[in-house]
Amino acid sequence: MLSRTYAIAQPEQAAVRRLGSLARLTETDLRKIADAAADARYFPARTEIVREGAEPARPTLLLRGWVAHQRILPDGRRQIVGFTLAGELFGRSWSCQDCALTSQVALDNVGLCTAPEAEPGSGLSLAYEKERLAHRLQLIDNVTRLGRMDARERVCDLLLELLERLQRSGEAEGNTFAMPLTQECFADALGLTPVHLNRTLQACRRSGDLSWRGGRVTLHDPAALARNLGRKRNRLQLP
Amino acid sequence: MLSRTYAIAQPEQAAVRRLGSLARLTETDLRKIADAAADARYFPARTEIVREGAEPARPTLLLRGWVAHQRILPDGRRQIVGFTLAGELFGRSWSCQDCALTSQVALDNVGLCTAPEAEPGSGLSLAYEKERLAHRLQLIDNVTRLGRMDARERVCDLLLELLERLQRSGEAEGNTFAMPLTQECFADALGLTPVHLNRTLQACRRSGDLSWRGGRVTLHDPAALARNLGRKRNRLQLP
DNA sequence: CGCAAACTTGATATCTTTCAACGCGGGTGG
């Protein structure tokens, strides 16, 4: 019973794993994270946490669930620009940022808290820098994906990215992870139609690249996929 | 004669205009920029200034010309992820960045210099922050463009972005600007085939949206285009 | 003048979207 209570009382687990994998955290850093996480707020799926153009998202640590960053075009088309997964940061603002560049919506039941201040030079501060860099890398990968890959490549490439990130924060089991996204959301991230995504997924399943059933995704040979797609491991030279 | 010499001796003009439009620069800031620009290096078109994965690009001020940031897929497909225009910064590295995330190639005859250090709190420092933010906004816009716009919209949206940026650094004349890009490059930035881009451009010309002849582009009604595309002005709330 | 790079054109193949319908499963109210 005690151990169970203990587990429930550690909402910051994913964040600690993720940030700890980016830099060596001190006891002070860990305490700051735990303190911040004690103030967690929770939102149900589909909540719009921040609206594009409204006042800025403060730097936020996502404790559980997934958040999508999206744009809506005047005629209603939606593009999901990127995701934040449990343990990652989002809304890290710049000194001059007056409004959010994208809307941020919960894809899941999410829990989040204000990201603790990092002292200059601390491990936490370094982890934050690496998060920023990783985020930039994800944007660049996304541009390449949408600009020059066909549907099948886009699906594999994004799933591969998600797997790598989830492995880093301890949220994957081997090459399998929980996929809270609806096919429609996934299509909006890949610049595809839900119908076409569905057919593409079936093709991927038939060719043995992946399975996706009941909210769980498995990539059968991530290394081979990464090689074919030109996805370099450790572009960030992370520890 | 003197005035002509003076003009030639000011390679930092575009940079001063651009950075000065982002924040109020002091005499000290201006002197730093001029000093840095005195050490300019020049490269001919097609030079690869930094190769992806090689050692980091140092923060660099582009004095003249255009630079493309690109990725090459294993089979040779190319995606141009973004551009740096005269007066803008690129290669601004993070403390932990060990290698460039994209290759950077000169599209033009370019001139560049090391970006001067900005003292914390200075106008120059603020301008750098805004540059960073603008760069991030451009990436997000690019994702939306590639993911959810058709060929015609992509063309107009990117040209609109370029026009806005060139106006800010004083490199446009009204709604007209010099376009050093080949149609093939432009296609690689838009995720299109050169052939299809060509046909799309013709459609845009016929419908009166733009003209592009002899390296000069004119947008005939930028405001209307921006409205149709849902492009908000001043997302950055710049002065 | 002549070459090479860039731009243009036409015909055809491939990929992706659109529209409309059907099935399945989980929740909910009667």
Next chain:
DNA sequence: CCACCCGCGTTGAAAGATATCAAGTTTGCG
């Protein structure tokens, strides 16, 4: 407990957008 309903996934057929291939044609420049 069952019937209904709704969200989500799946399917088919046809239309639309984009890519490919293979010529021309123009342009700029030595």
